[in-house]
Amino acid sequence: MGSVLTNFLFLAPDEFLLGKRLSQLKQAIGDLEMASLNIAELDGARSDASDILYHAGALPFLADRRLIIVREYFSNLESRLGTAKSPNRAAQDEARQILEALADPGLSNDLVFIDDKLDKRRAIWRGLDGLAGLDRLSKDGLLVIEELGTPNPRALPAWIANTARQDGIDIAGQAVQMLATYVGADLRRLTLELDKLRSYAAGRSITPDDVQRLVSDTSDALIWDLTDAIGQRDGRKAMRALYALRRNDASPFYLLTMITRQYRIMIKVKDETSRGPGNEYDIAGRVGESPFPVKKAMAQSRNYGLPQLEGILDRLLSSDFAMKTGADPNTEIDILVAELTQSR
Structure with a gap:
């Protein structure tokens, strides 16, 4: 020094x-x-x-x-x-x-x-x-x-772009936005993904298609973490997953949409597996979903009967109505998660 x-x-x-x-x-x-x-x-x-x-x-x-x-x-x-x-x-x-x-x-x-x-x-x-x-x-x-704080979601694309520039990596603006959405504020993983994308692009500019092809979307995995915790009636774990999603700038309406999607997949999977056995690839083909969410849904749906899942779907619809008619969206999501994790 x-x-x-x-x-x-x-x-x-x-x-x-x-x-x-x-x-x-x-x-x-x-x-x-x-x-x-x-x-x-x-x-x-x-x-x-x-x-x-x-x-x-x-x-x-x-x-x-x-x-x-x-x-x-x-x-x-x-x-x-x-x-x-x-x-x-x-x-x-x-x-x-x-x-x-x-x-x-x-x-x-x-x-x-x-x-x-x-x-x-x-x-x-x-x-x-x-x-x-x-x-x-x-x-x-x-x-x-x-x-040296972690960049907030709005500042994250600029951090990615600056890091890429410092490392001599050429990346398109849309690809930067997609990378921020997929990975979130995990800076270590972002750095590794940039290096992987650079190797794949081999001298050309990194495109959104490259990101879509090589980088998995963590926001989807975090939603499954949340529904995993709800299925296990683990309120503390569910709240941790919920806060992780919020740190990734997930809006309450997006959260409700994604939670509802996961439960709809569970209902489809629960119904289909009652008709006949199969692995995640078989069931995915029969219900028209990708194998990864189907595999998760097959495990999670064991925690519920079909009437319970349909009841949860009704509760999700009433949350949607409440959020659109004046209820505070974040509070409604908190109450929803708390209710769904109660033992029953």
Whole structure:
């Protein structure tokens, strides 16, 4: 890293983006065989300012600098500071110690703090007793603050396009949109899919047809996760699947449409299997659906009798009517999932 002081604060990091960023910093130390000897990783919940500064003051081994990585230190310190009416003096002394150290351009090694969330109204951010807080340290060039959060659904296509551009991958705009829809905000998988598509395209621009041919649509799989959980009467698992779909920007009307589709397939499969046995390929041909959803429906429909499935379909239709006549769509979906996962 040379002789230039570089301290970092990575906020709300996405696991993939954080791993990539830390890899860059570790590689910058120099010889990979020596890197592990010059990297210390600390748990911020178990480390105080003295521990951190002890490691920050240690001499590097056959390198210019050491790298000290501290996870969830500031968020833990922030929670210990107390309030203006009942301050925690020991925590305030510790905050002064770490802020003074970060303000010292003579600090001999590089510090990387990783925190999920910090309150920008608190003293750690704004400053304490005349000492510069994290915000001022950043503005003074003594701390680099980087937001490494997962891109939201609207920003995801731009992230894909930028990543492709940086890696020299030519991809059509429609293909970018399709990739974002199919994969969602799983950045590691998106990167792997881009690399796979580049190999397949072999120098030409990646097209929507390429994405459709090579990339599976995770939104469909997530819907089956939701209906799996509903079939198992597992409310917690169902809500996790529901929130995963919402993180992929799935609208309530889309969710209701897809849940209804899955139950319609289950009814068709349940009815057809009662007429005669067969594997998913046989049944798929008889009901006019693809083998993958039919295989899922064959497993899920065992949790229901045909009258139950028809009753659920009626409940889905009443949710559709409620959402179209003034009920809050998200609340209606939440109530629907809660009702469907009740044991009966």
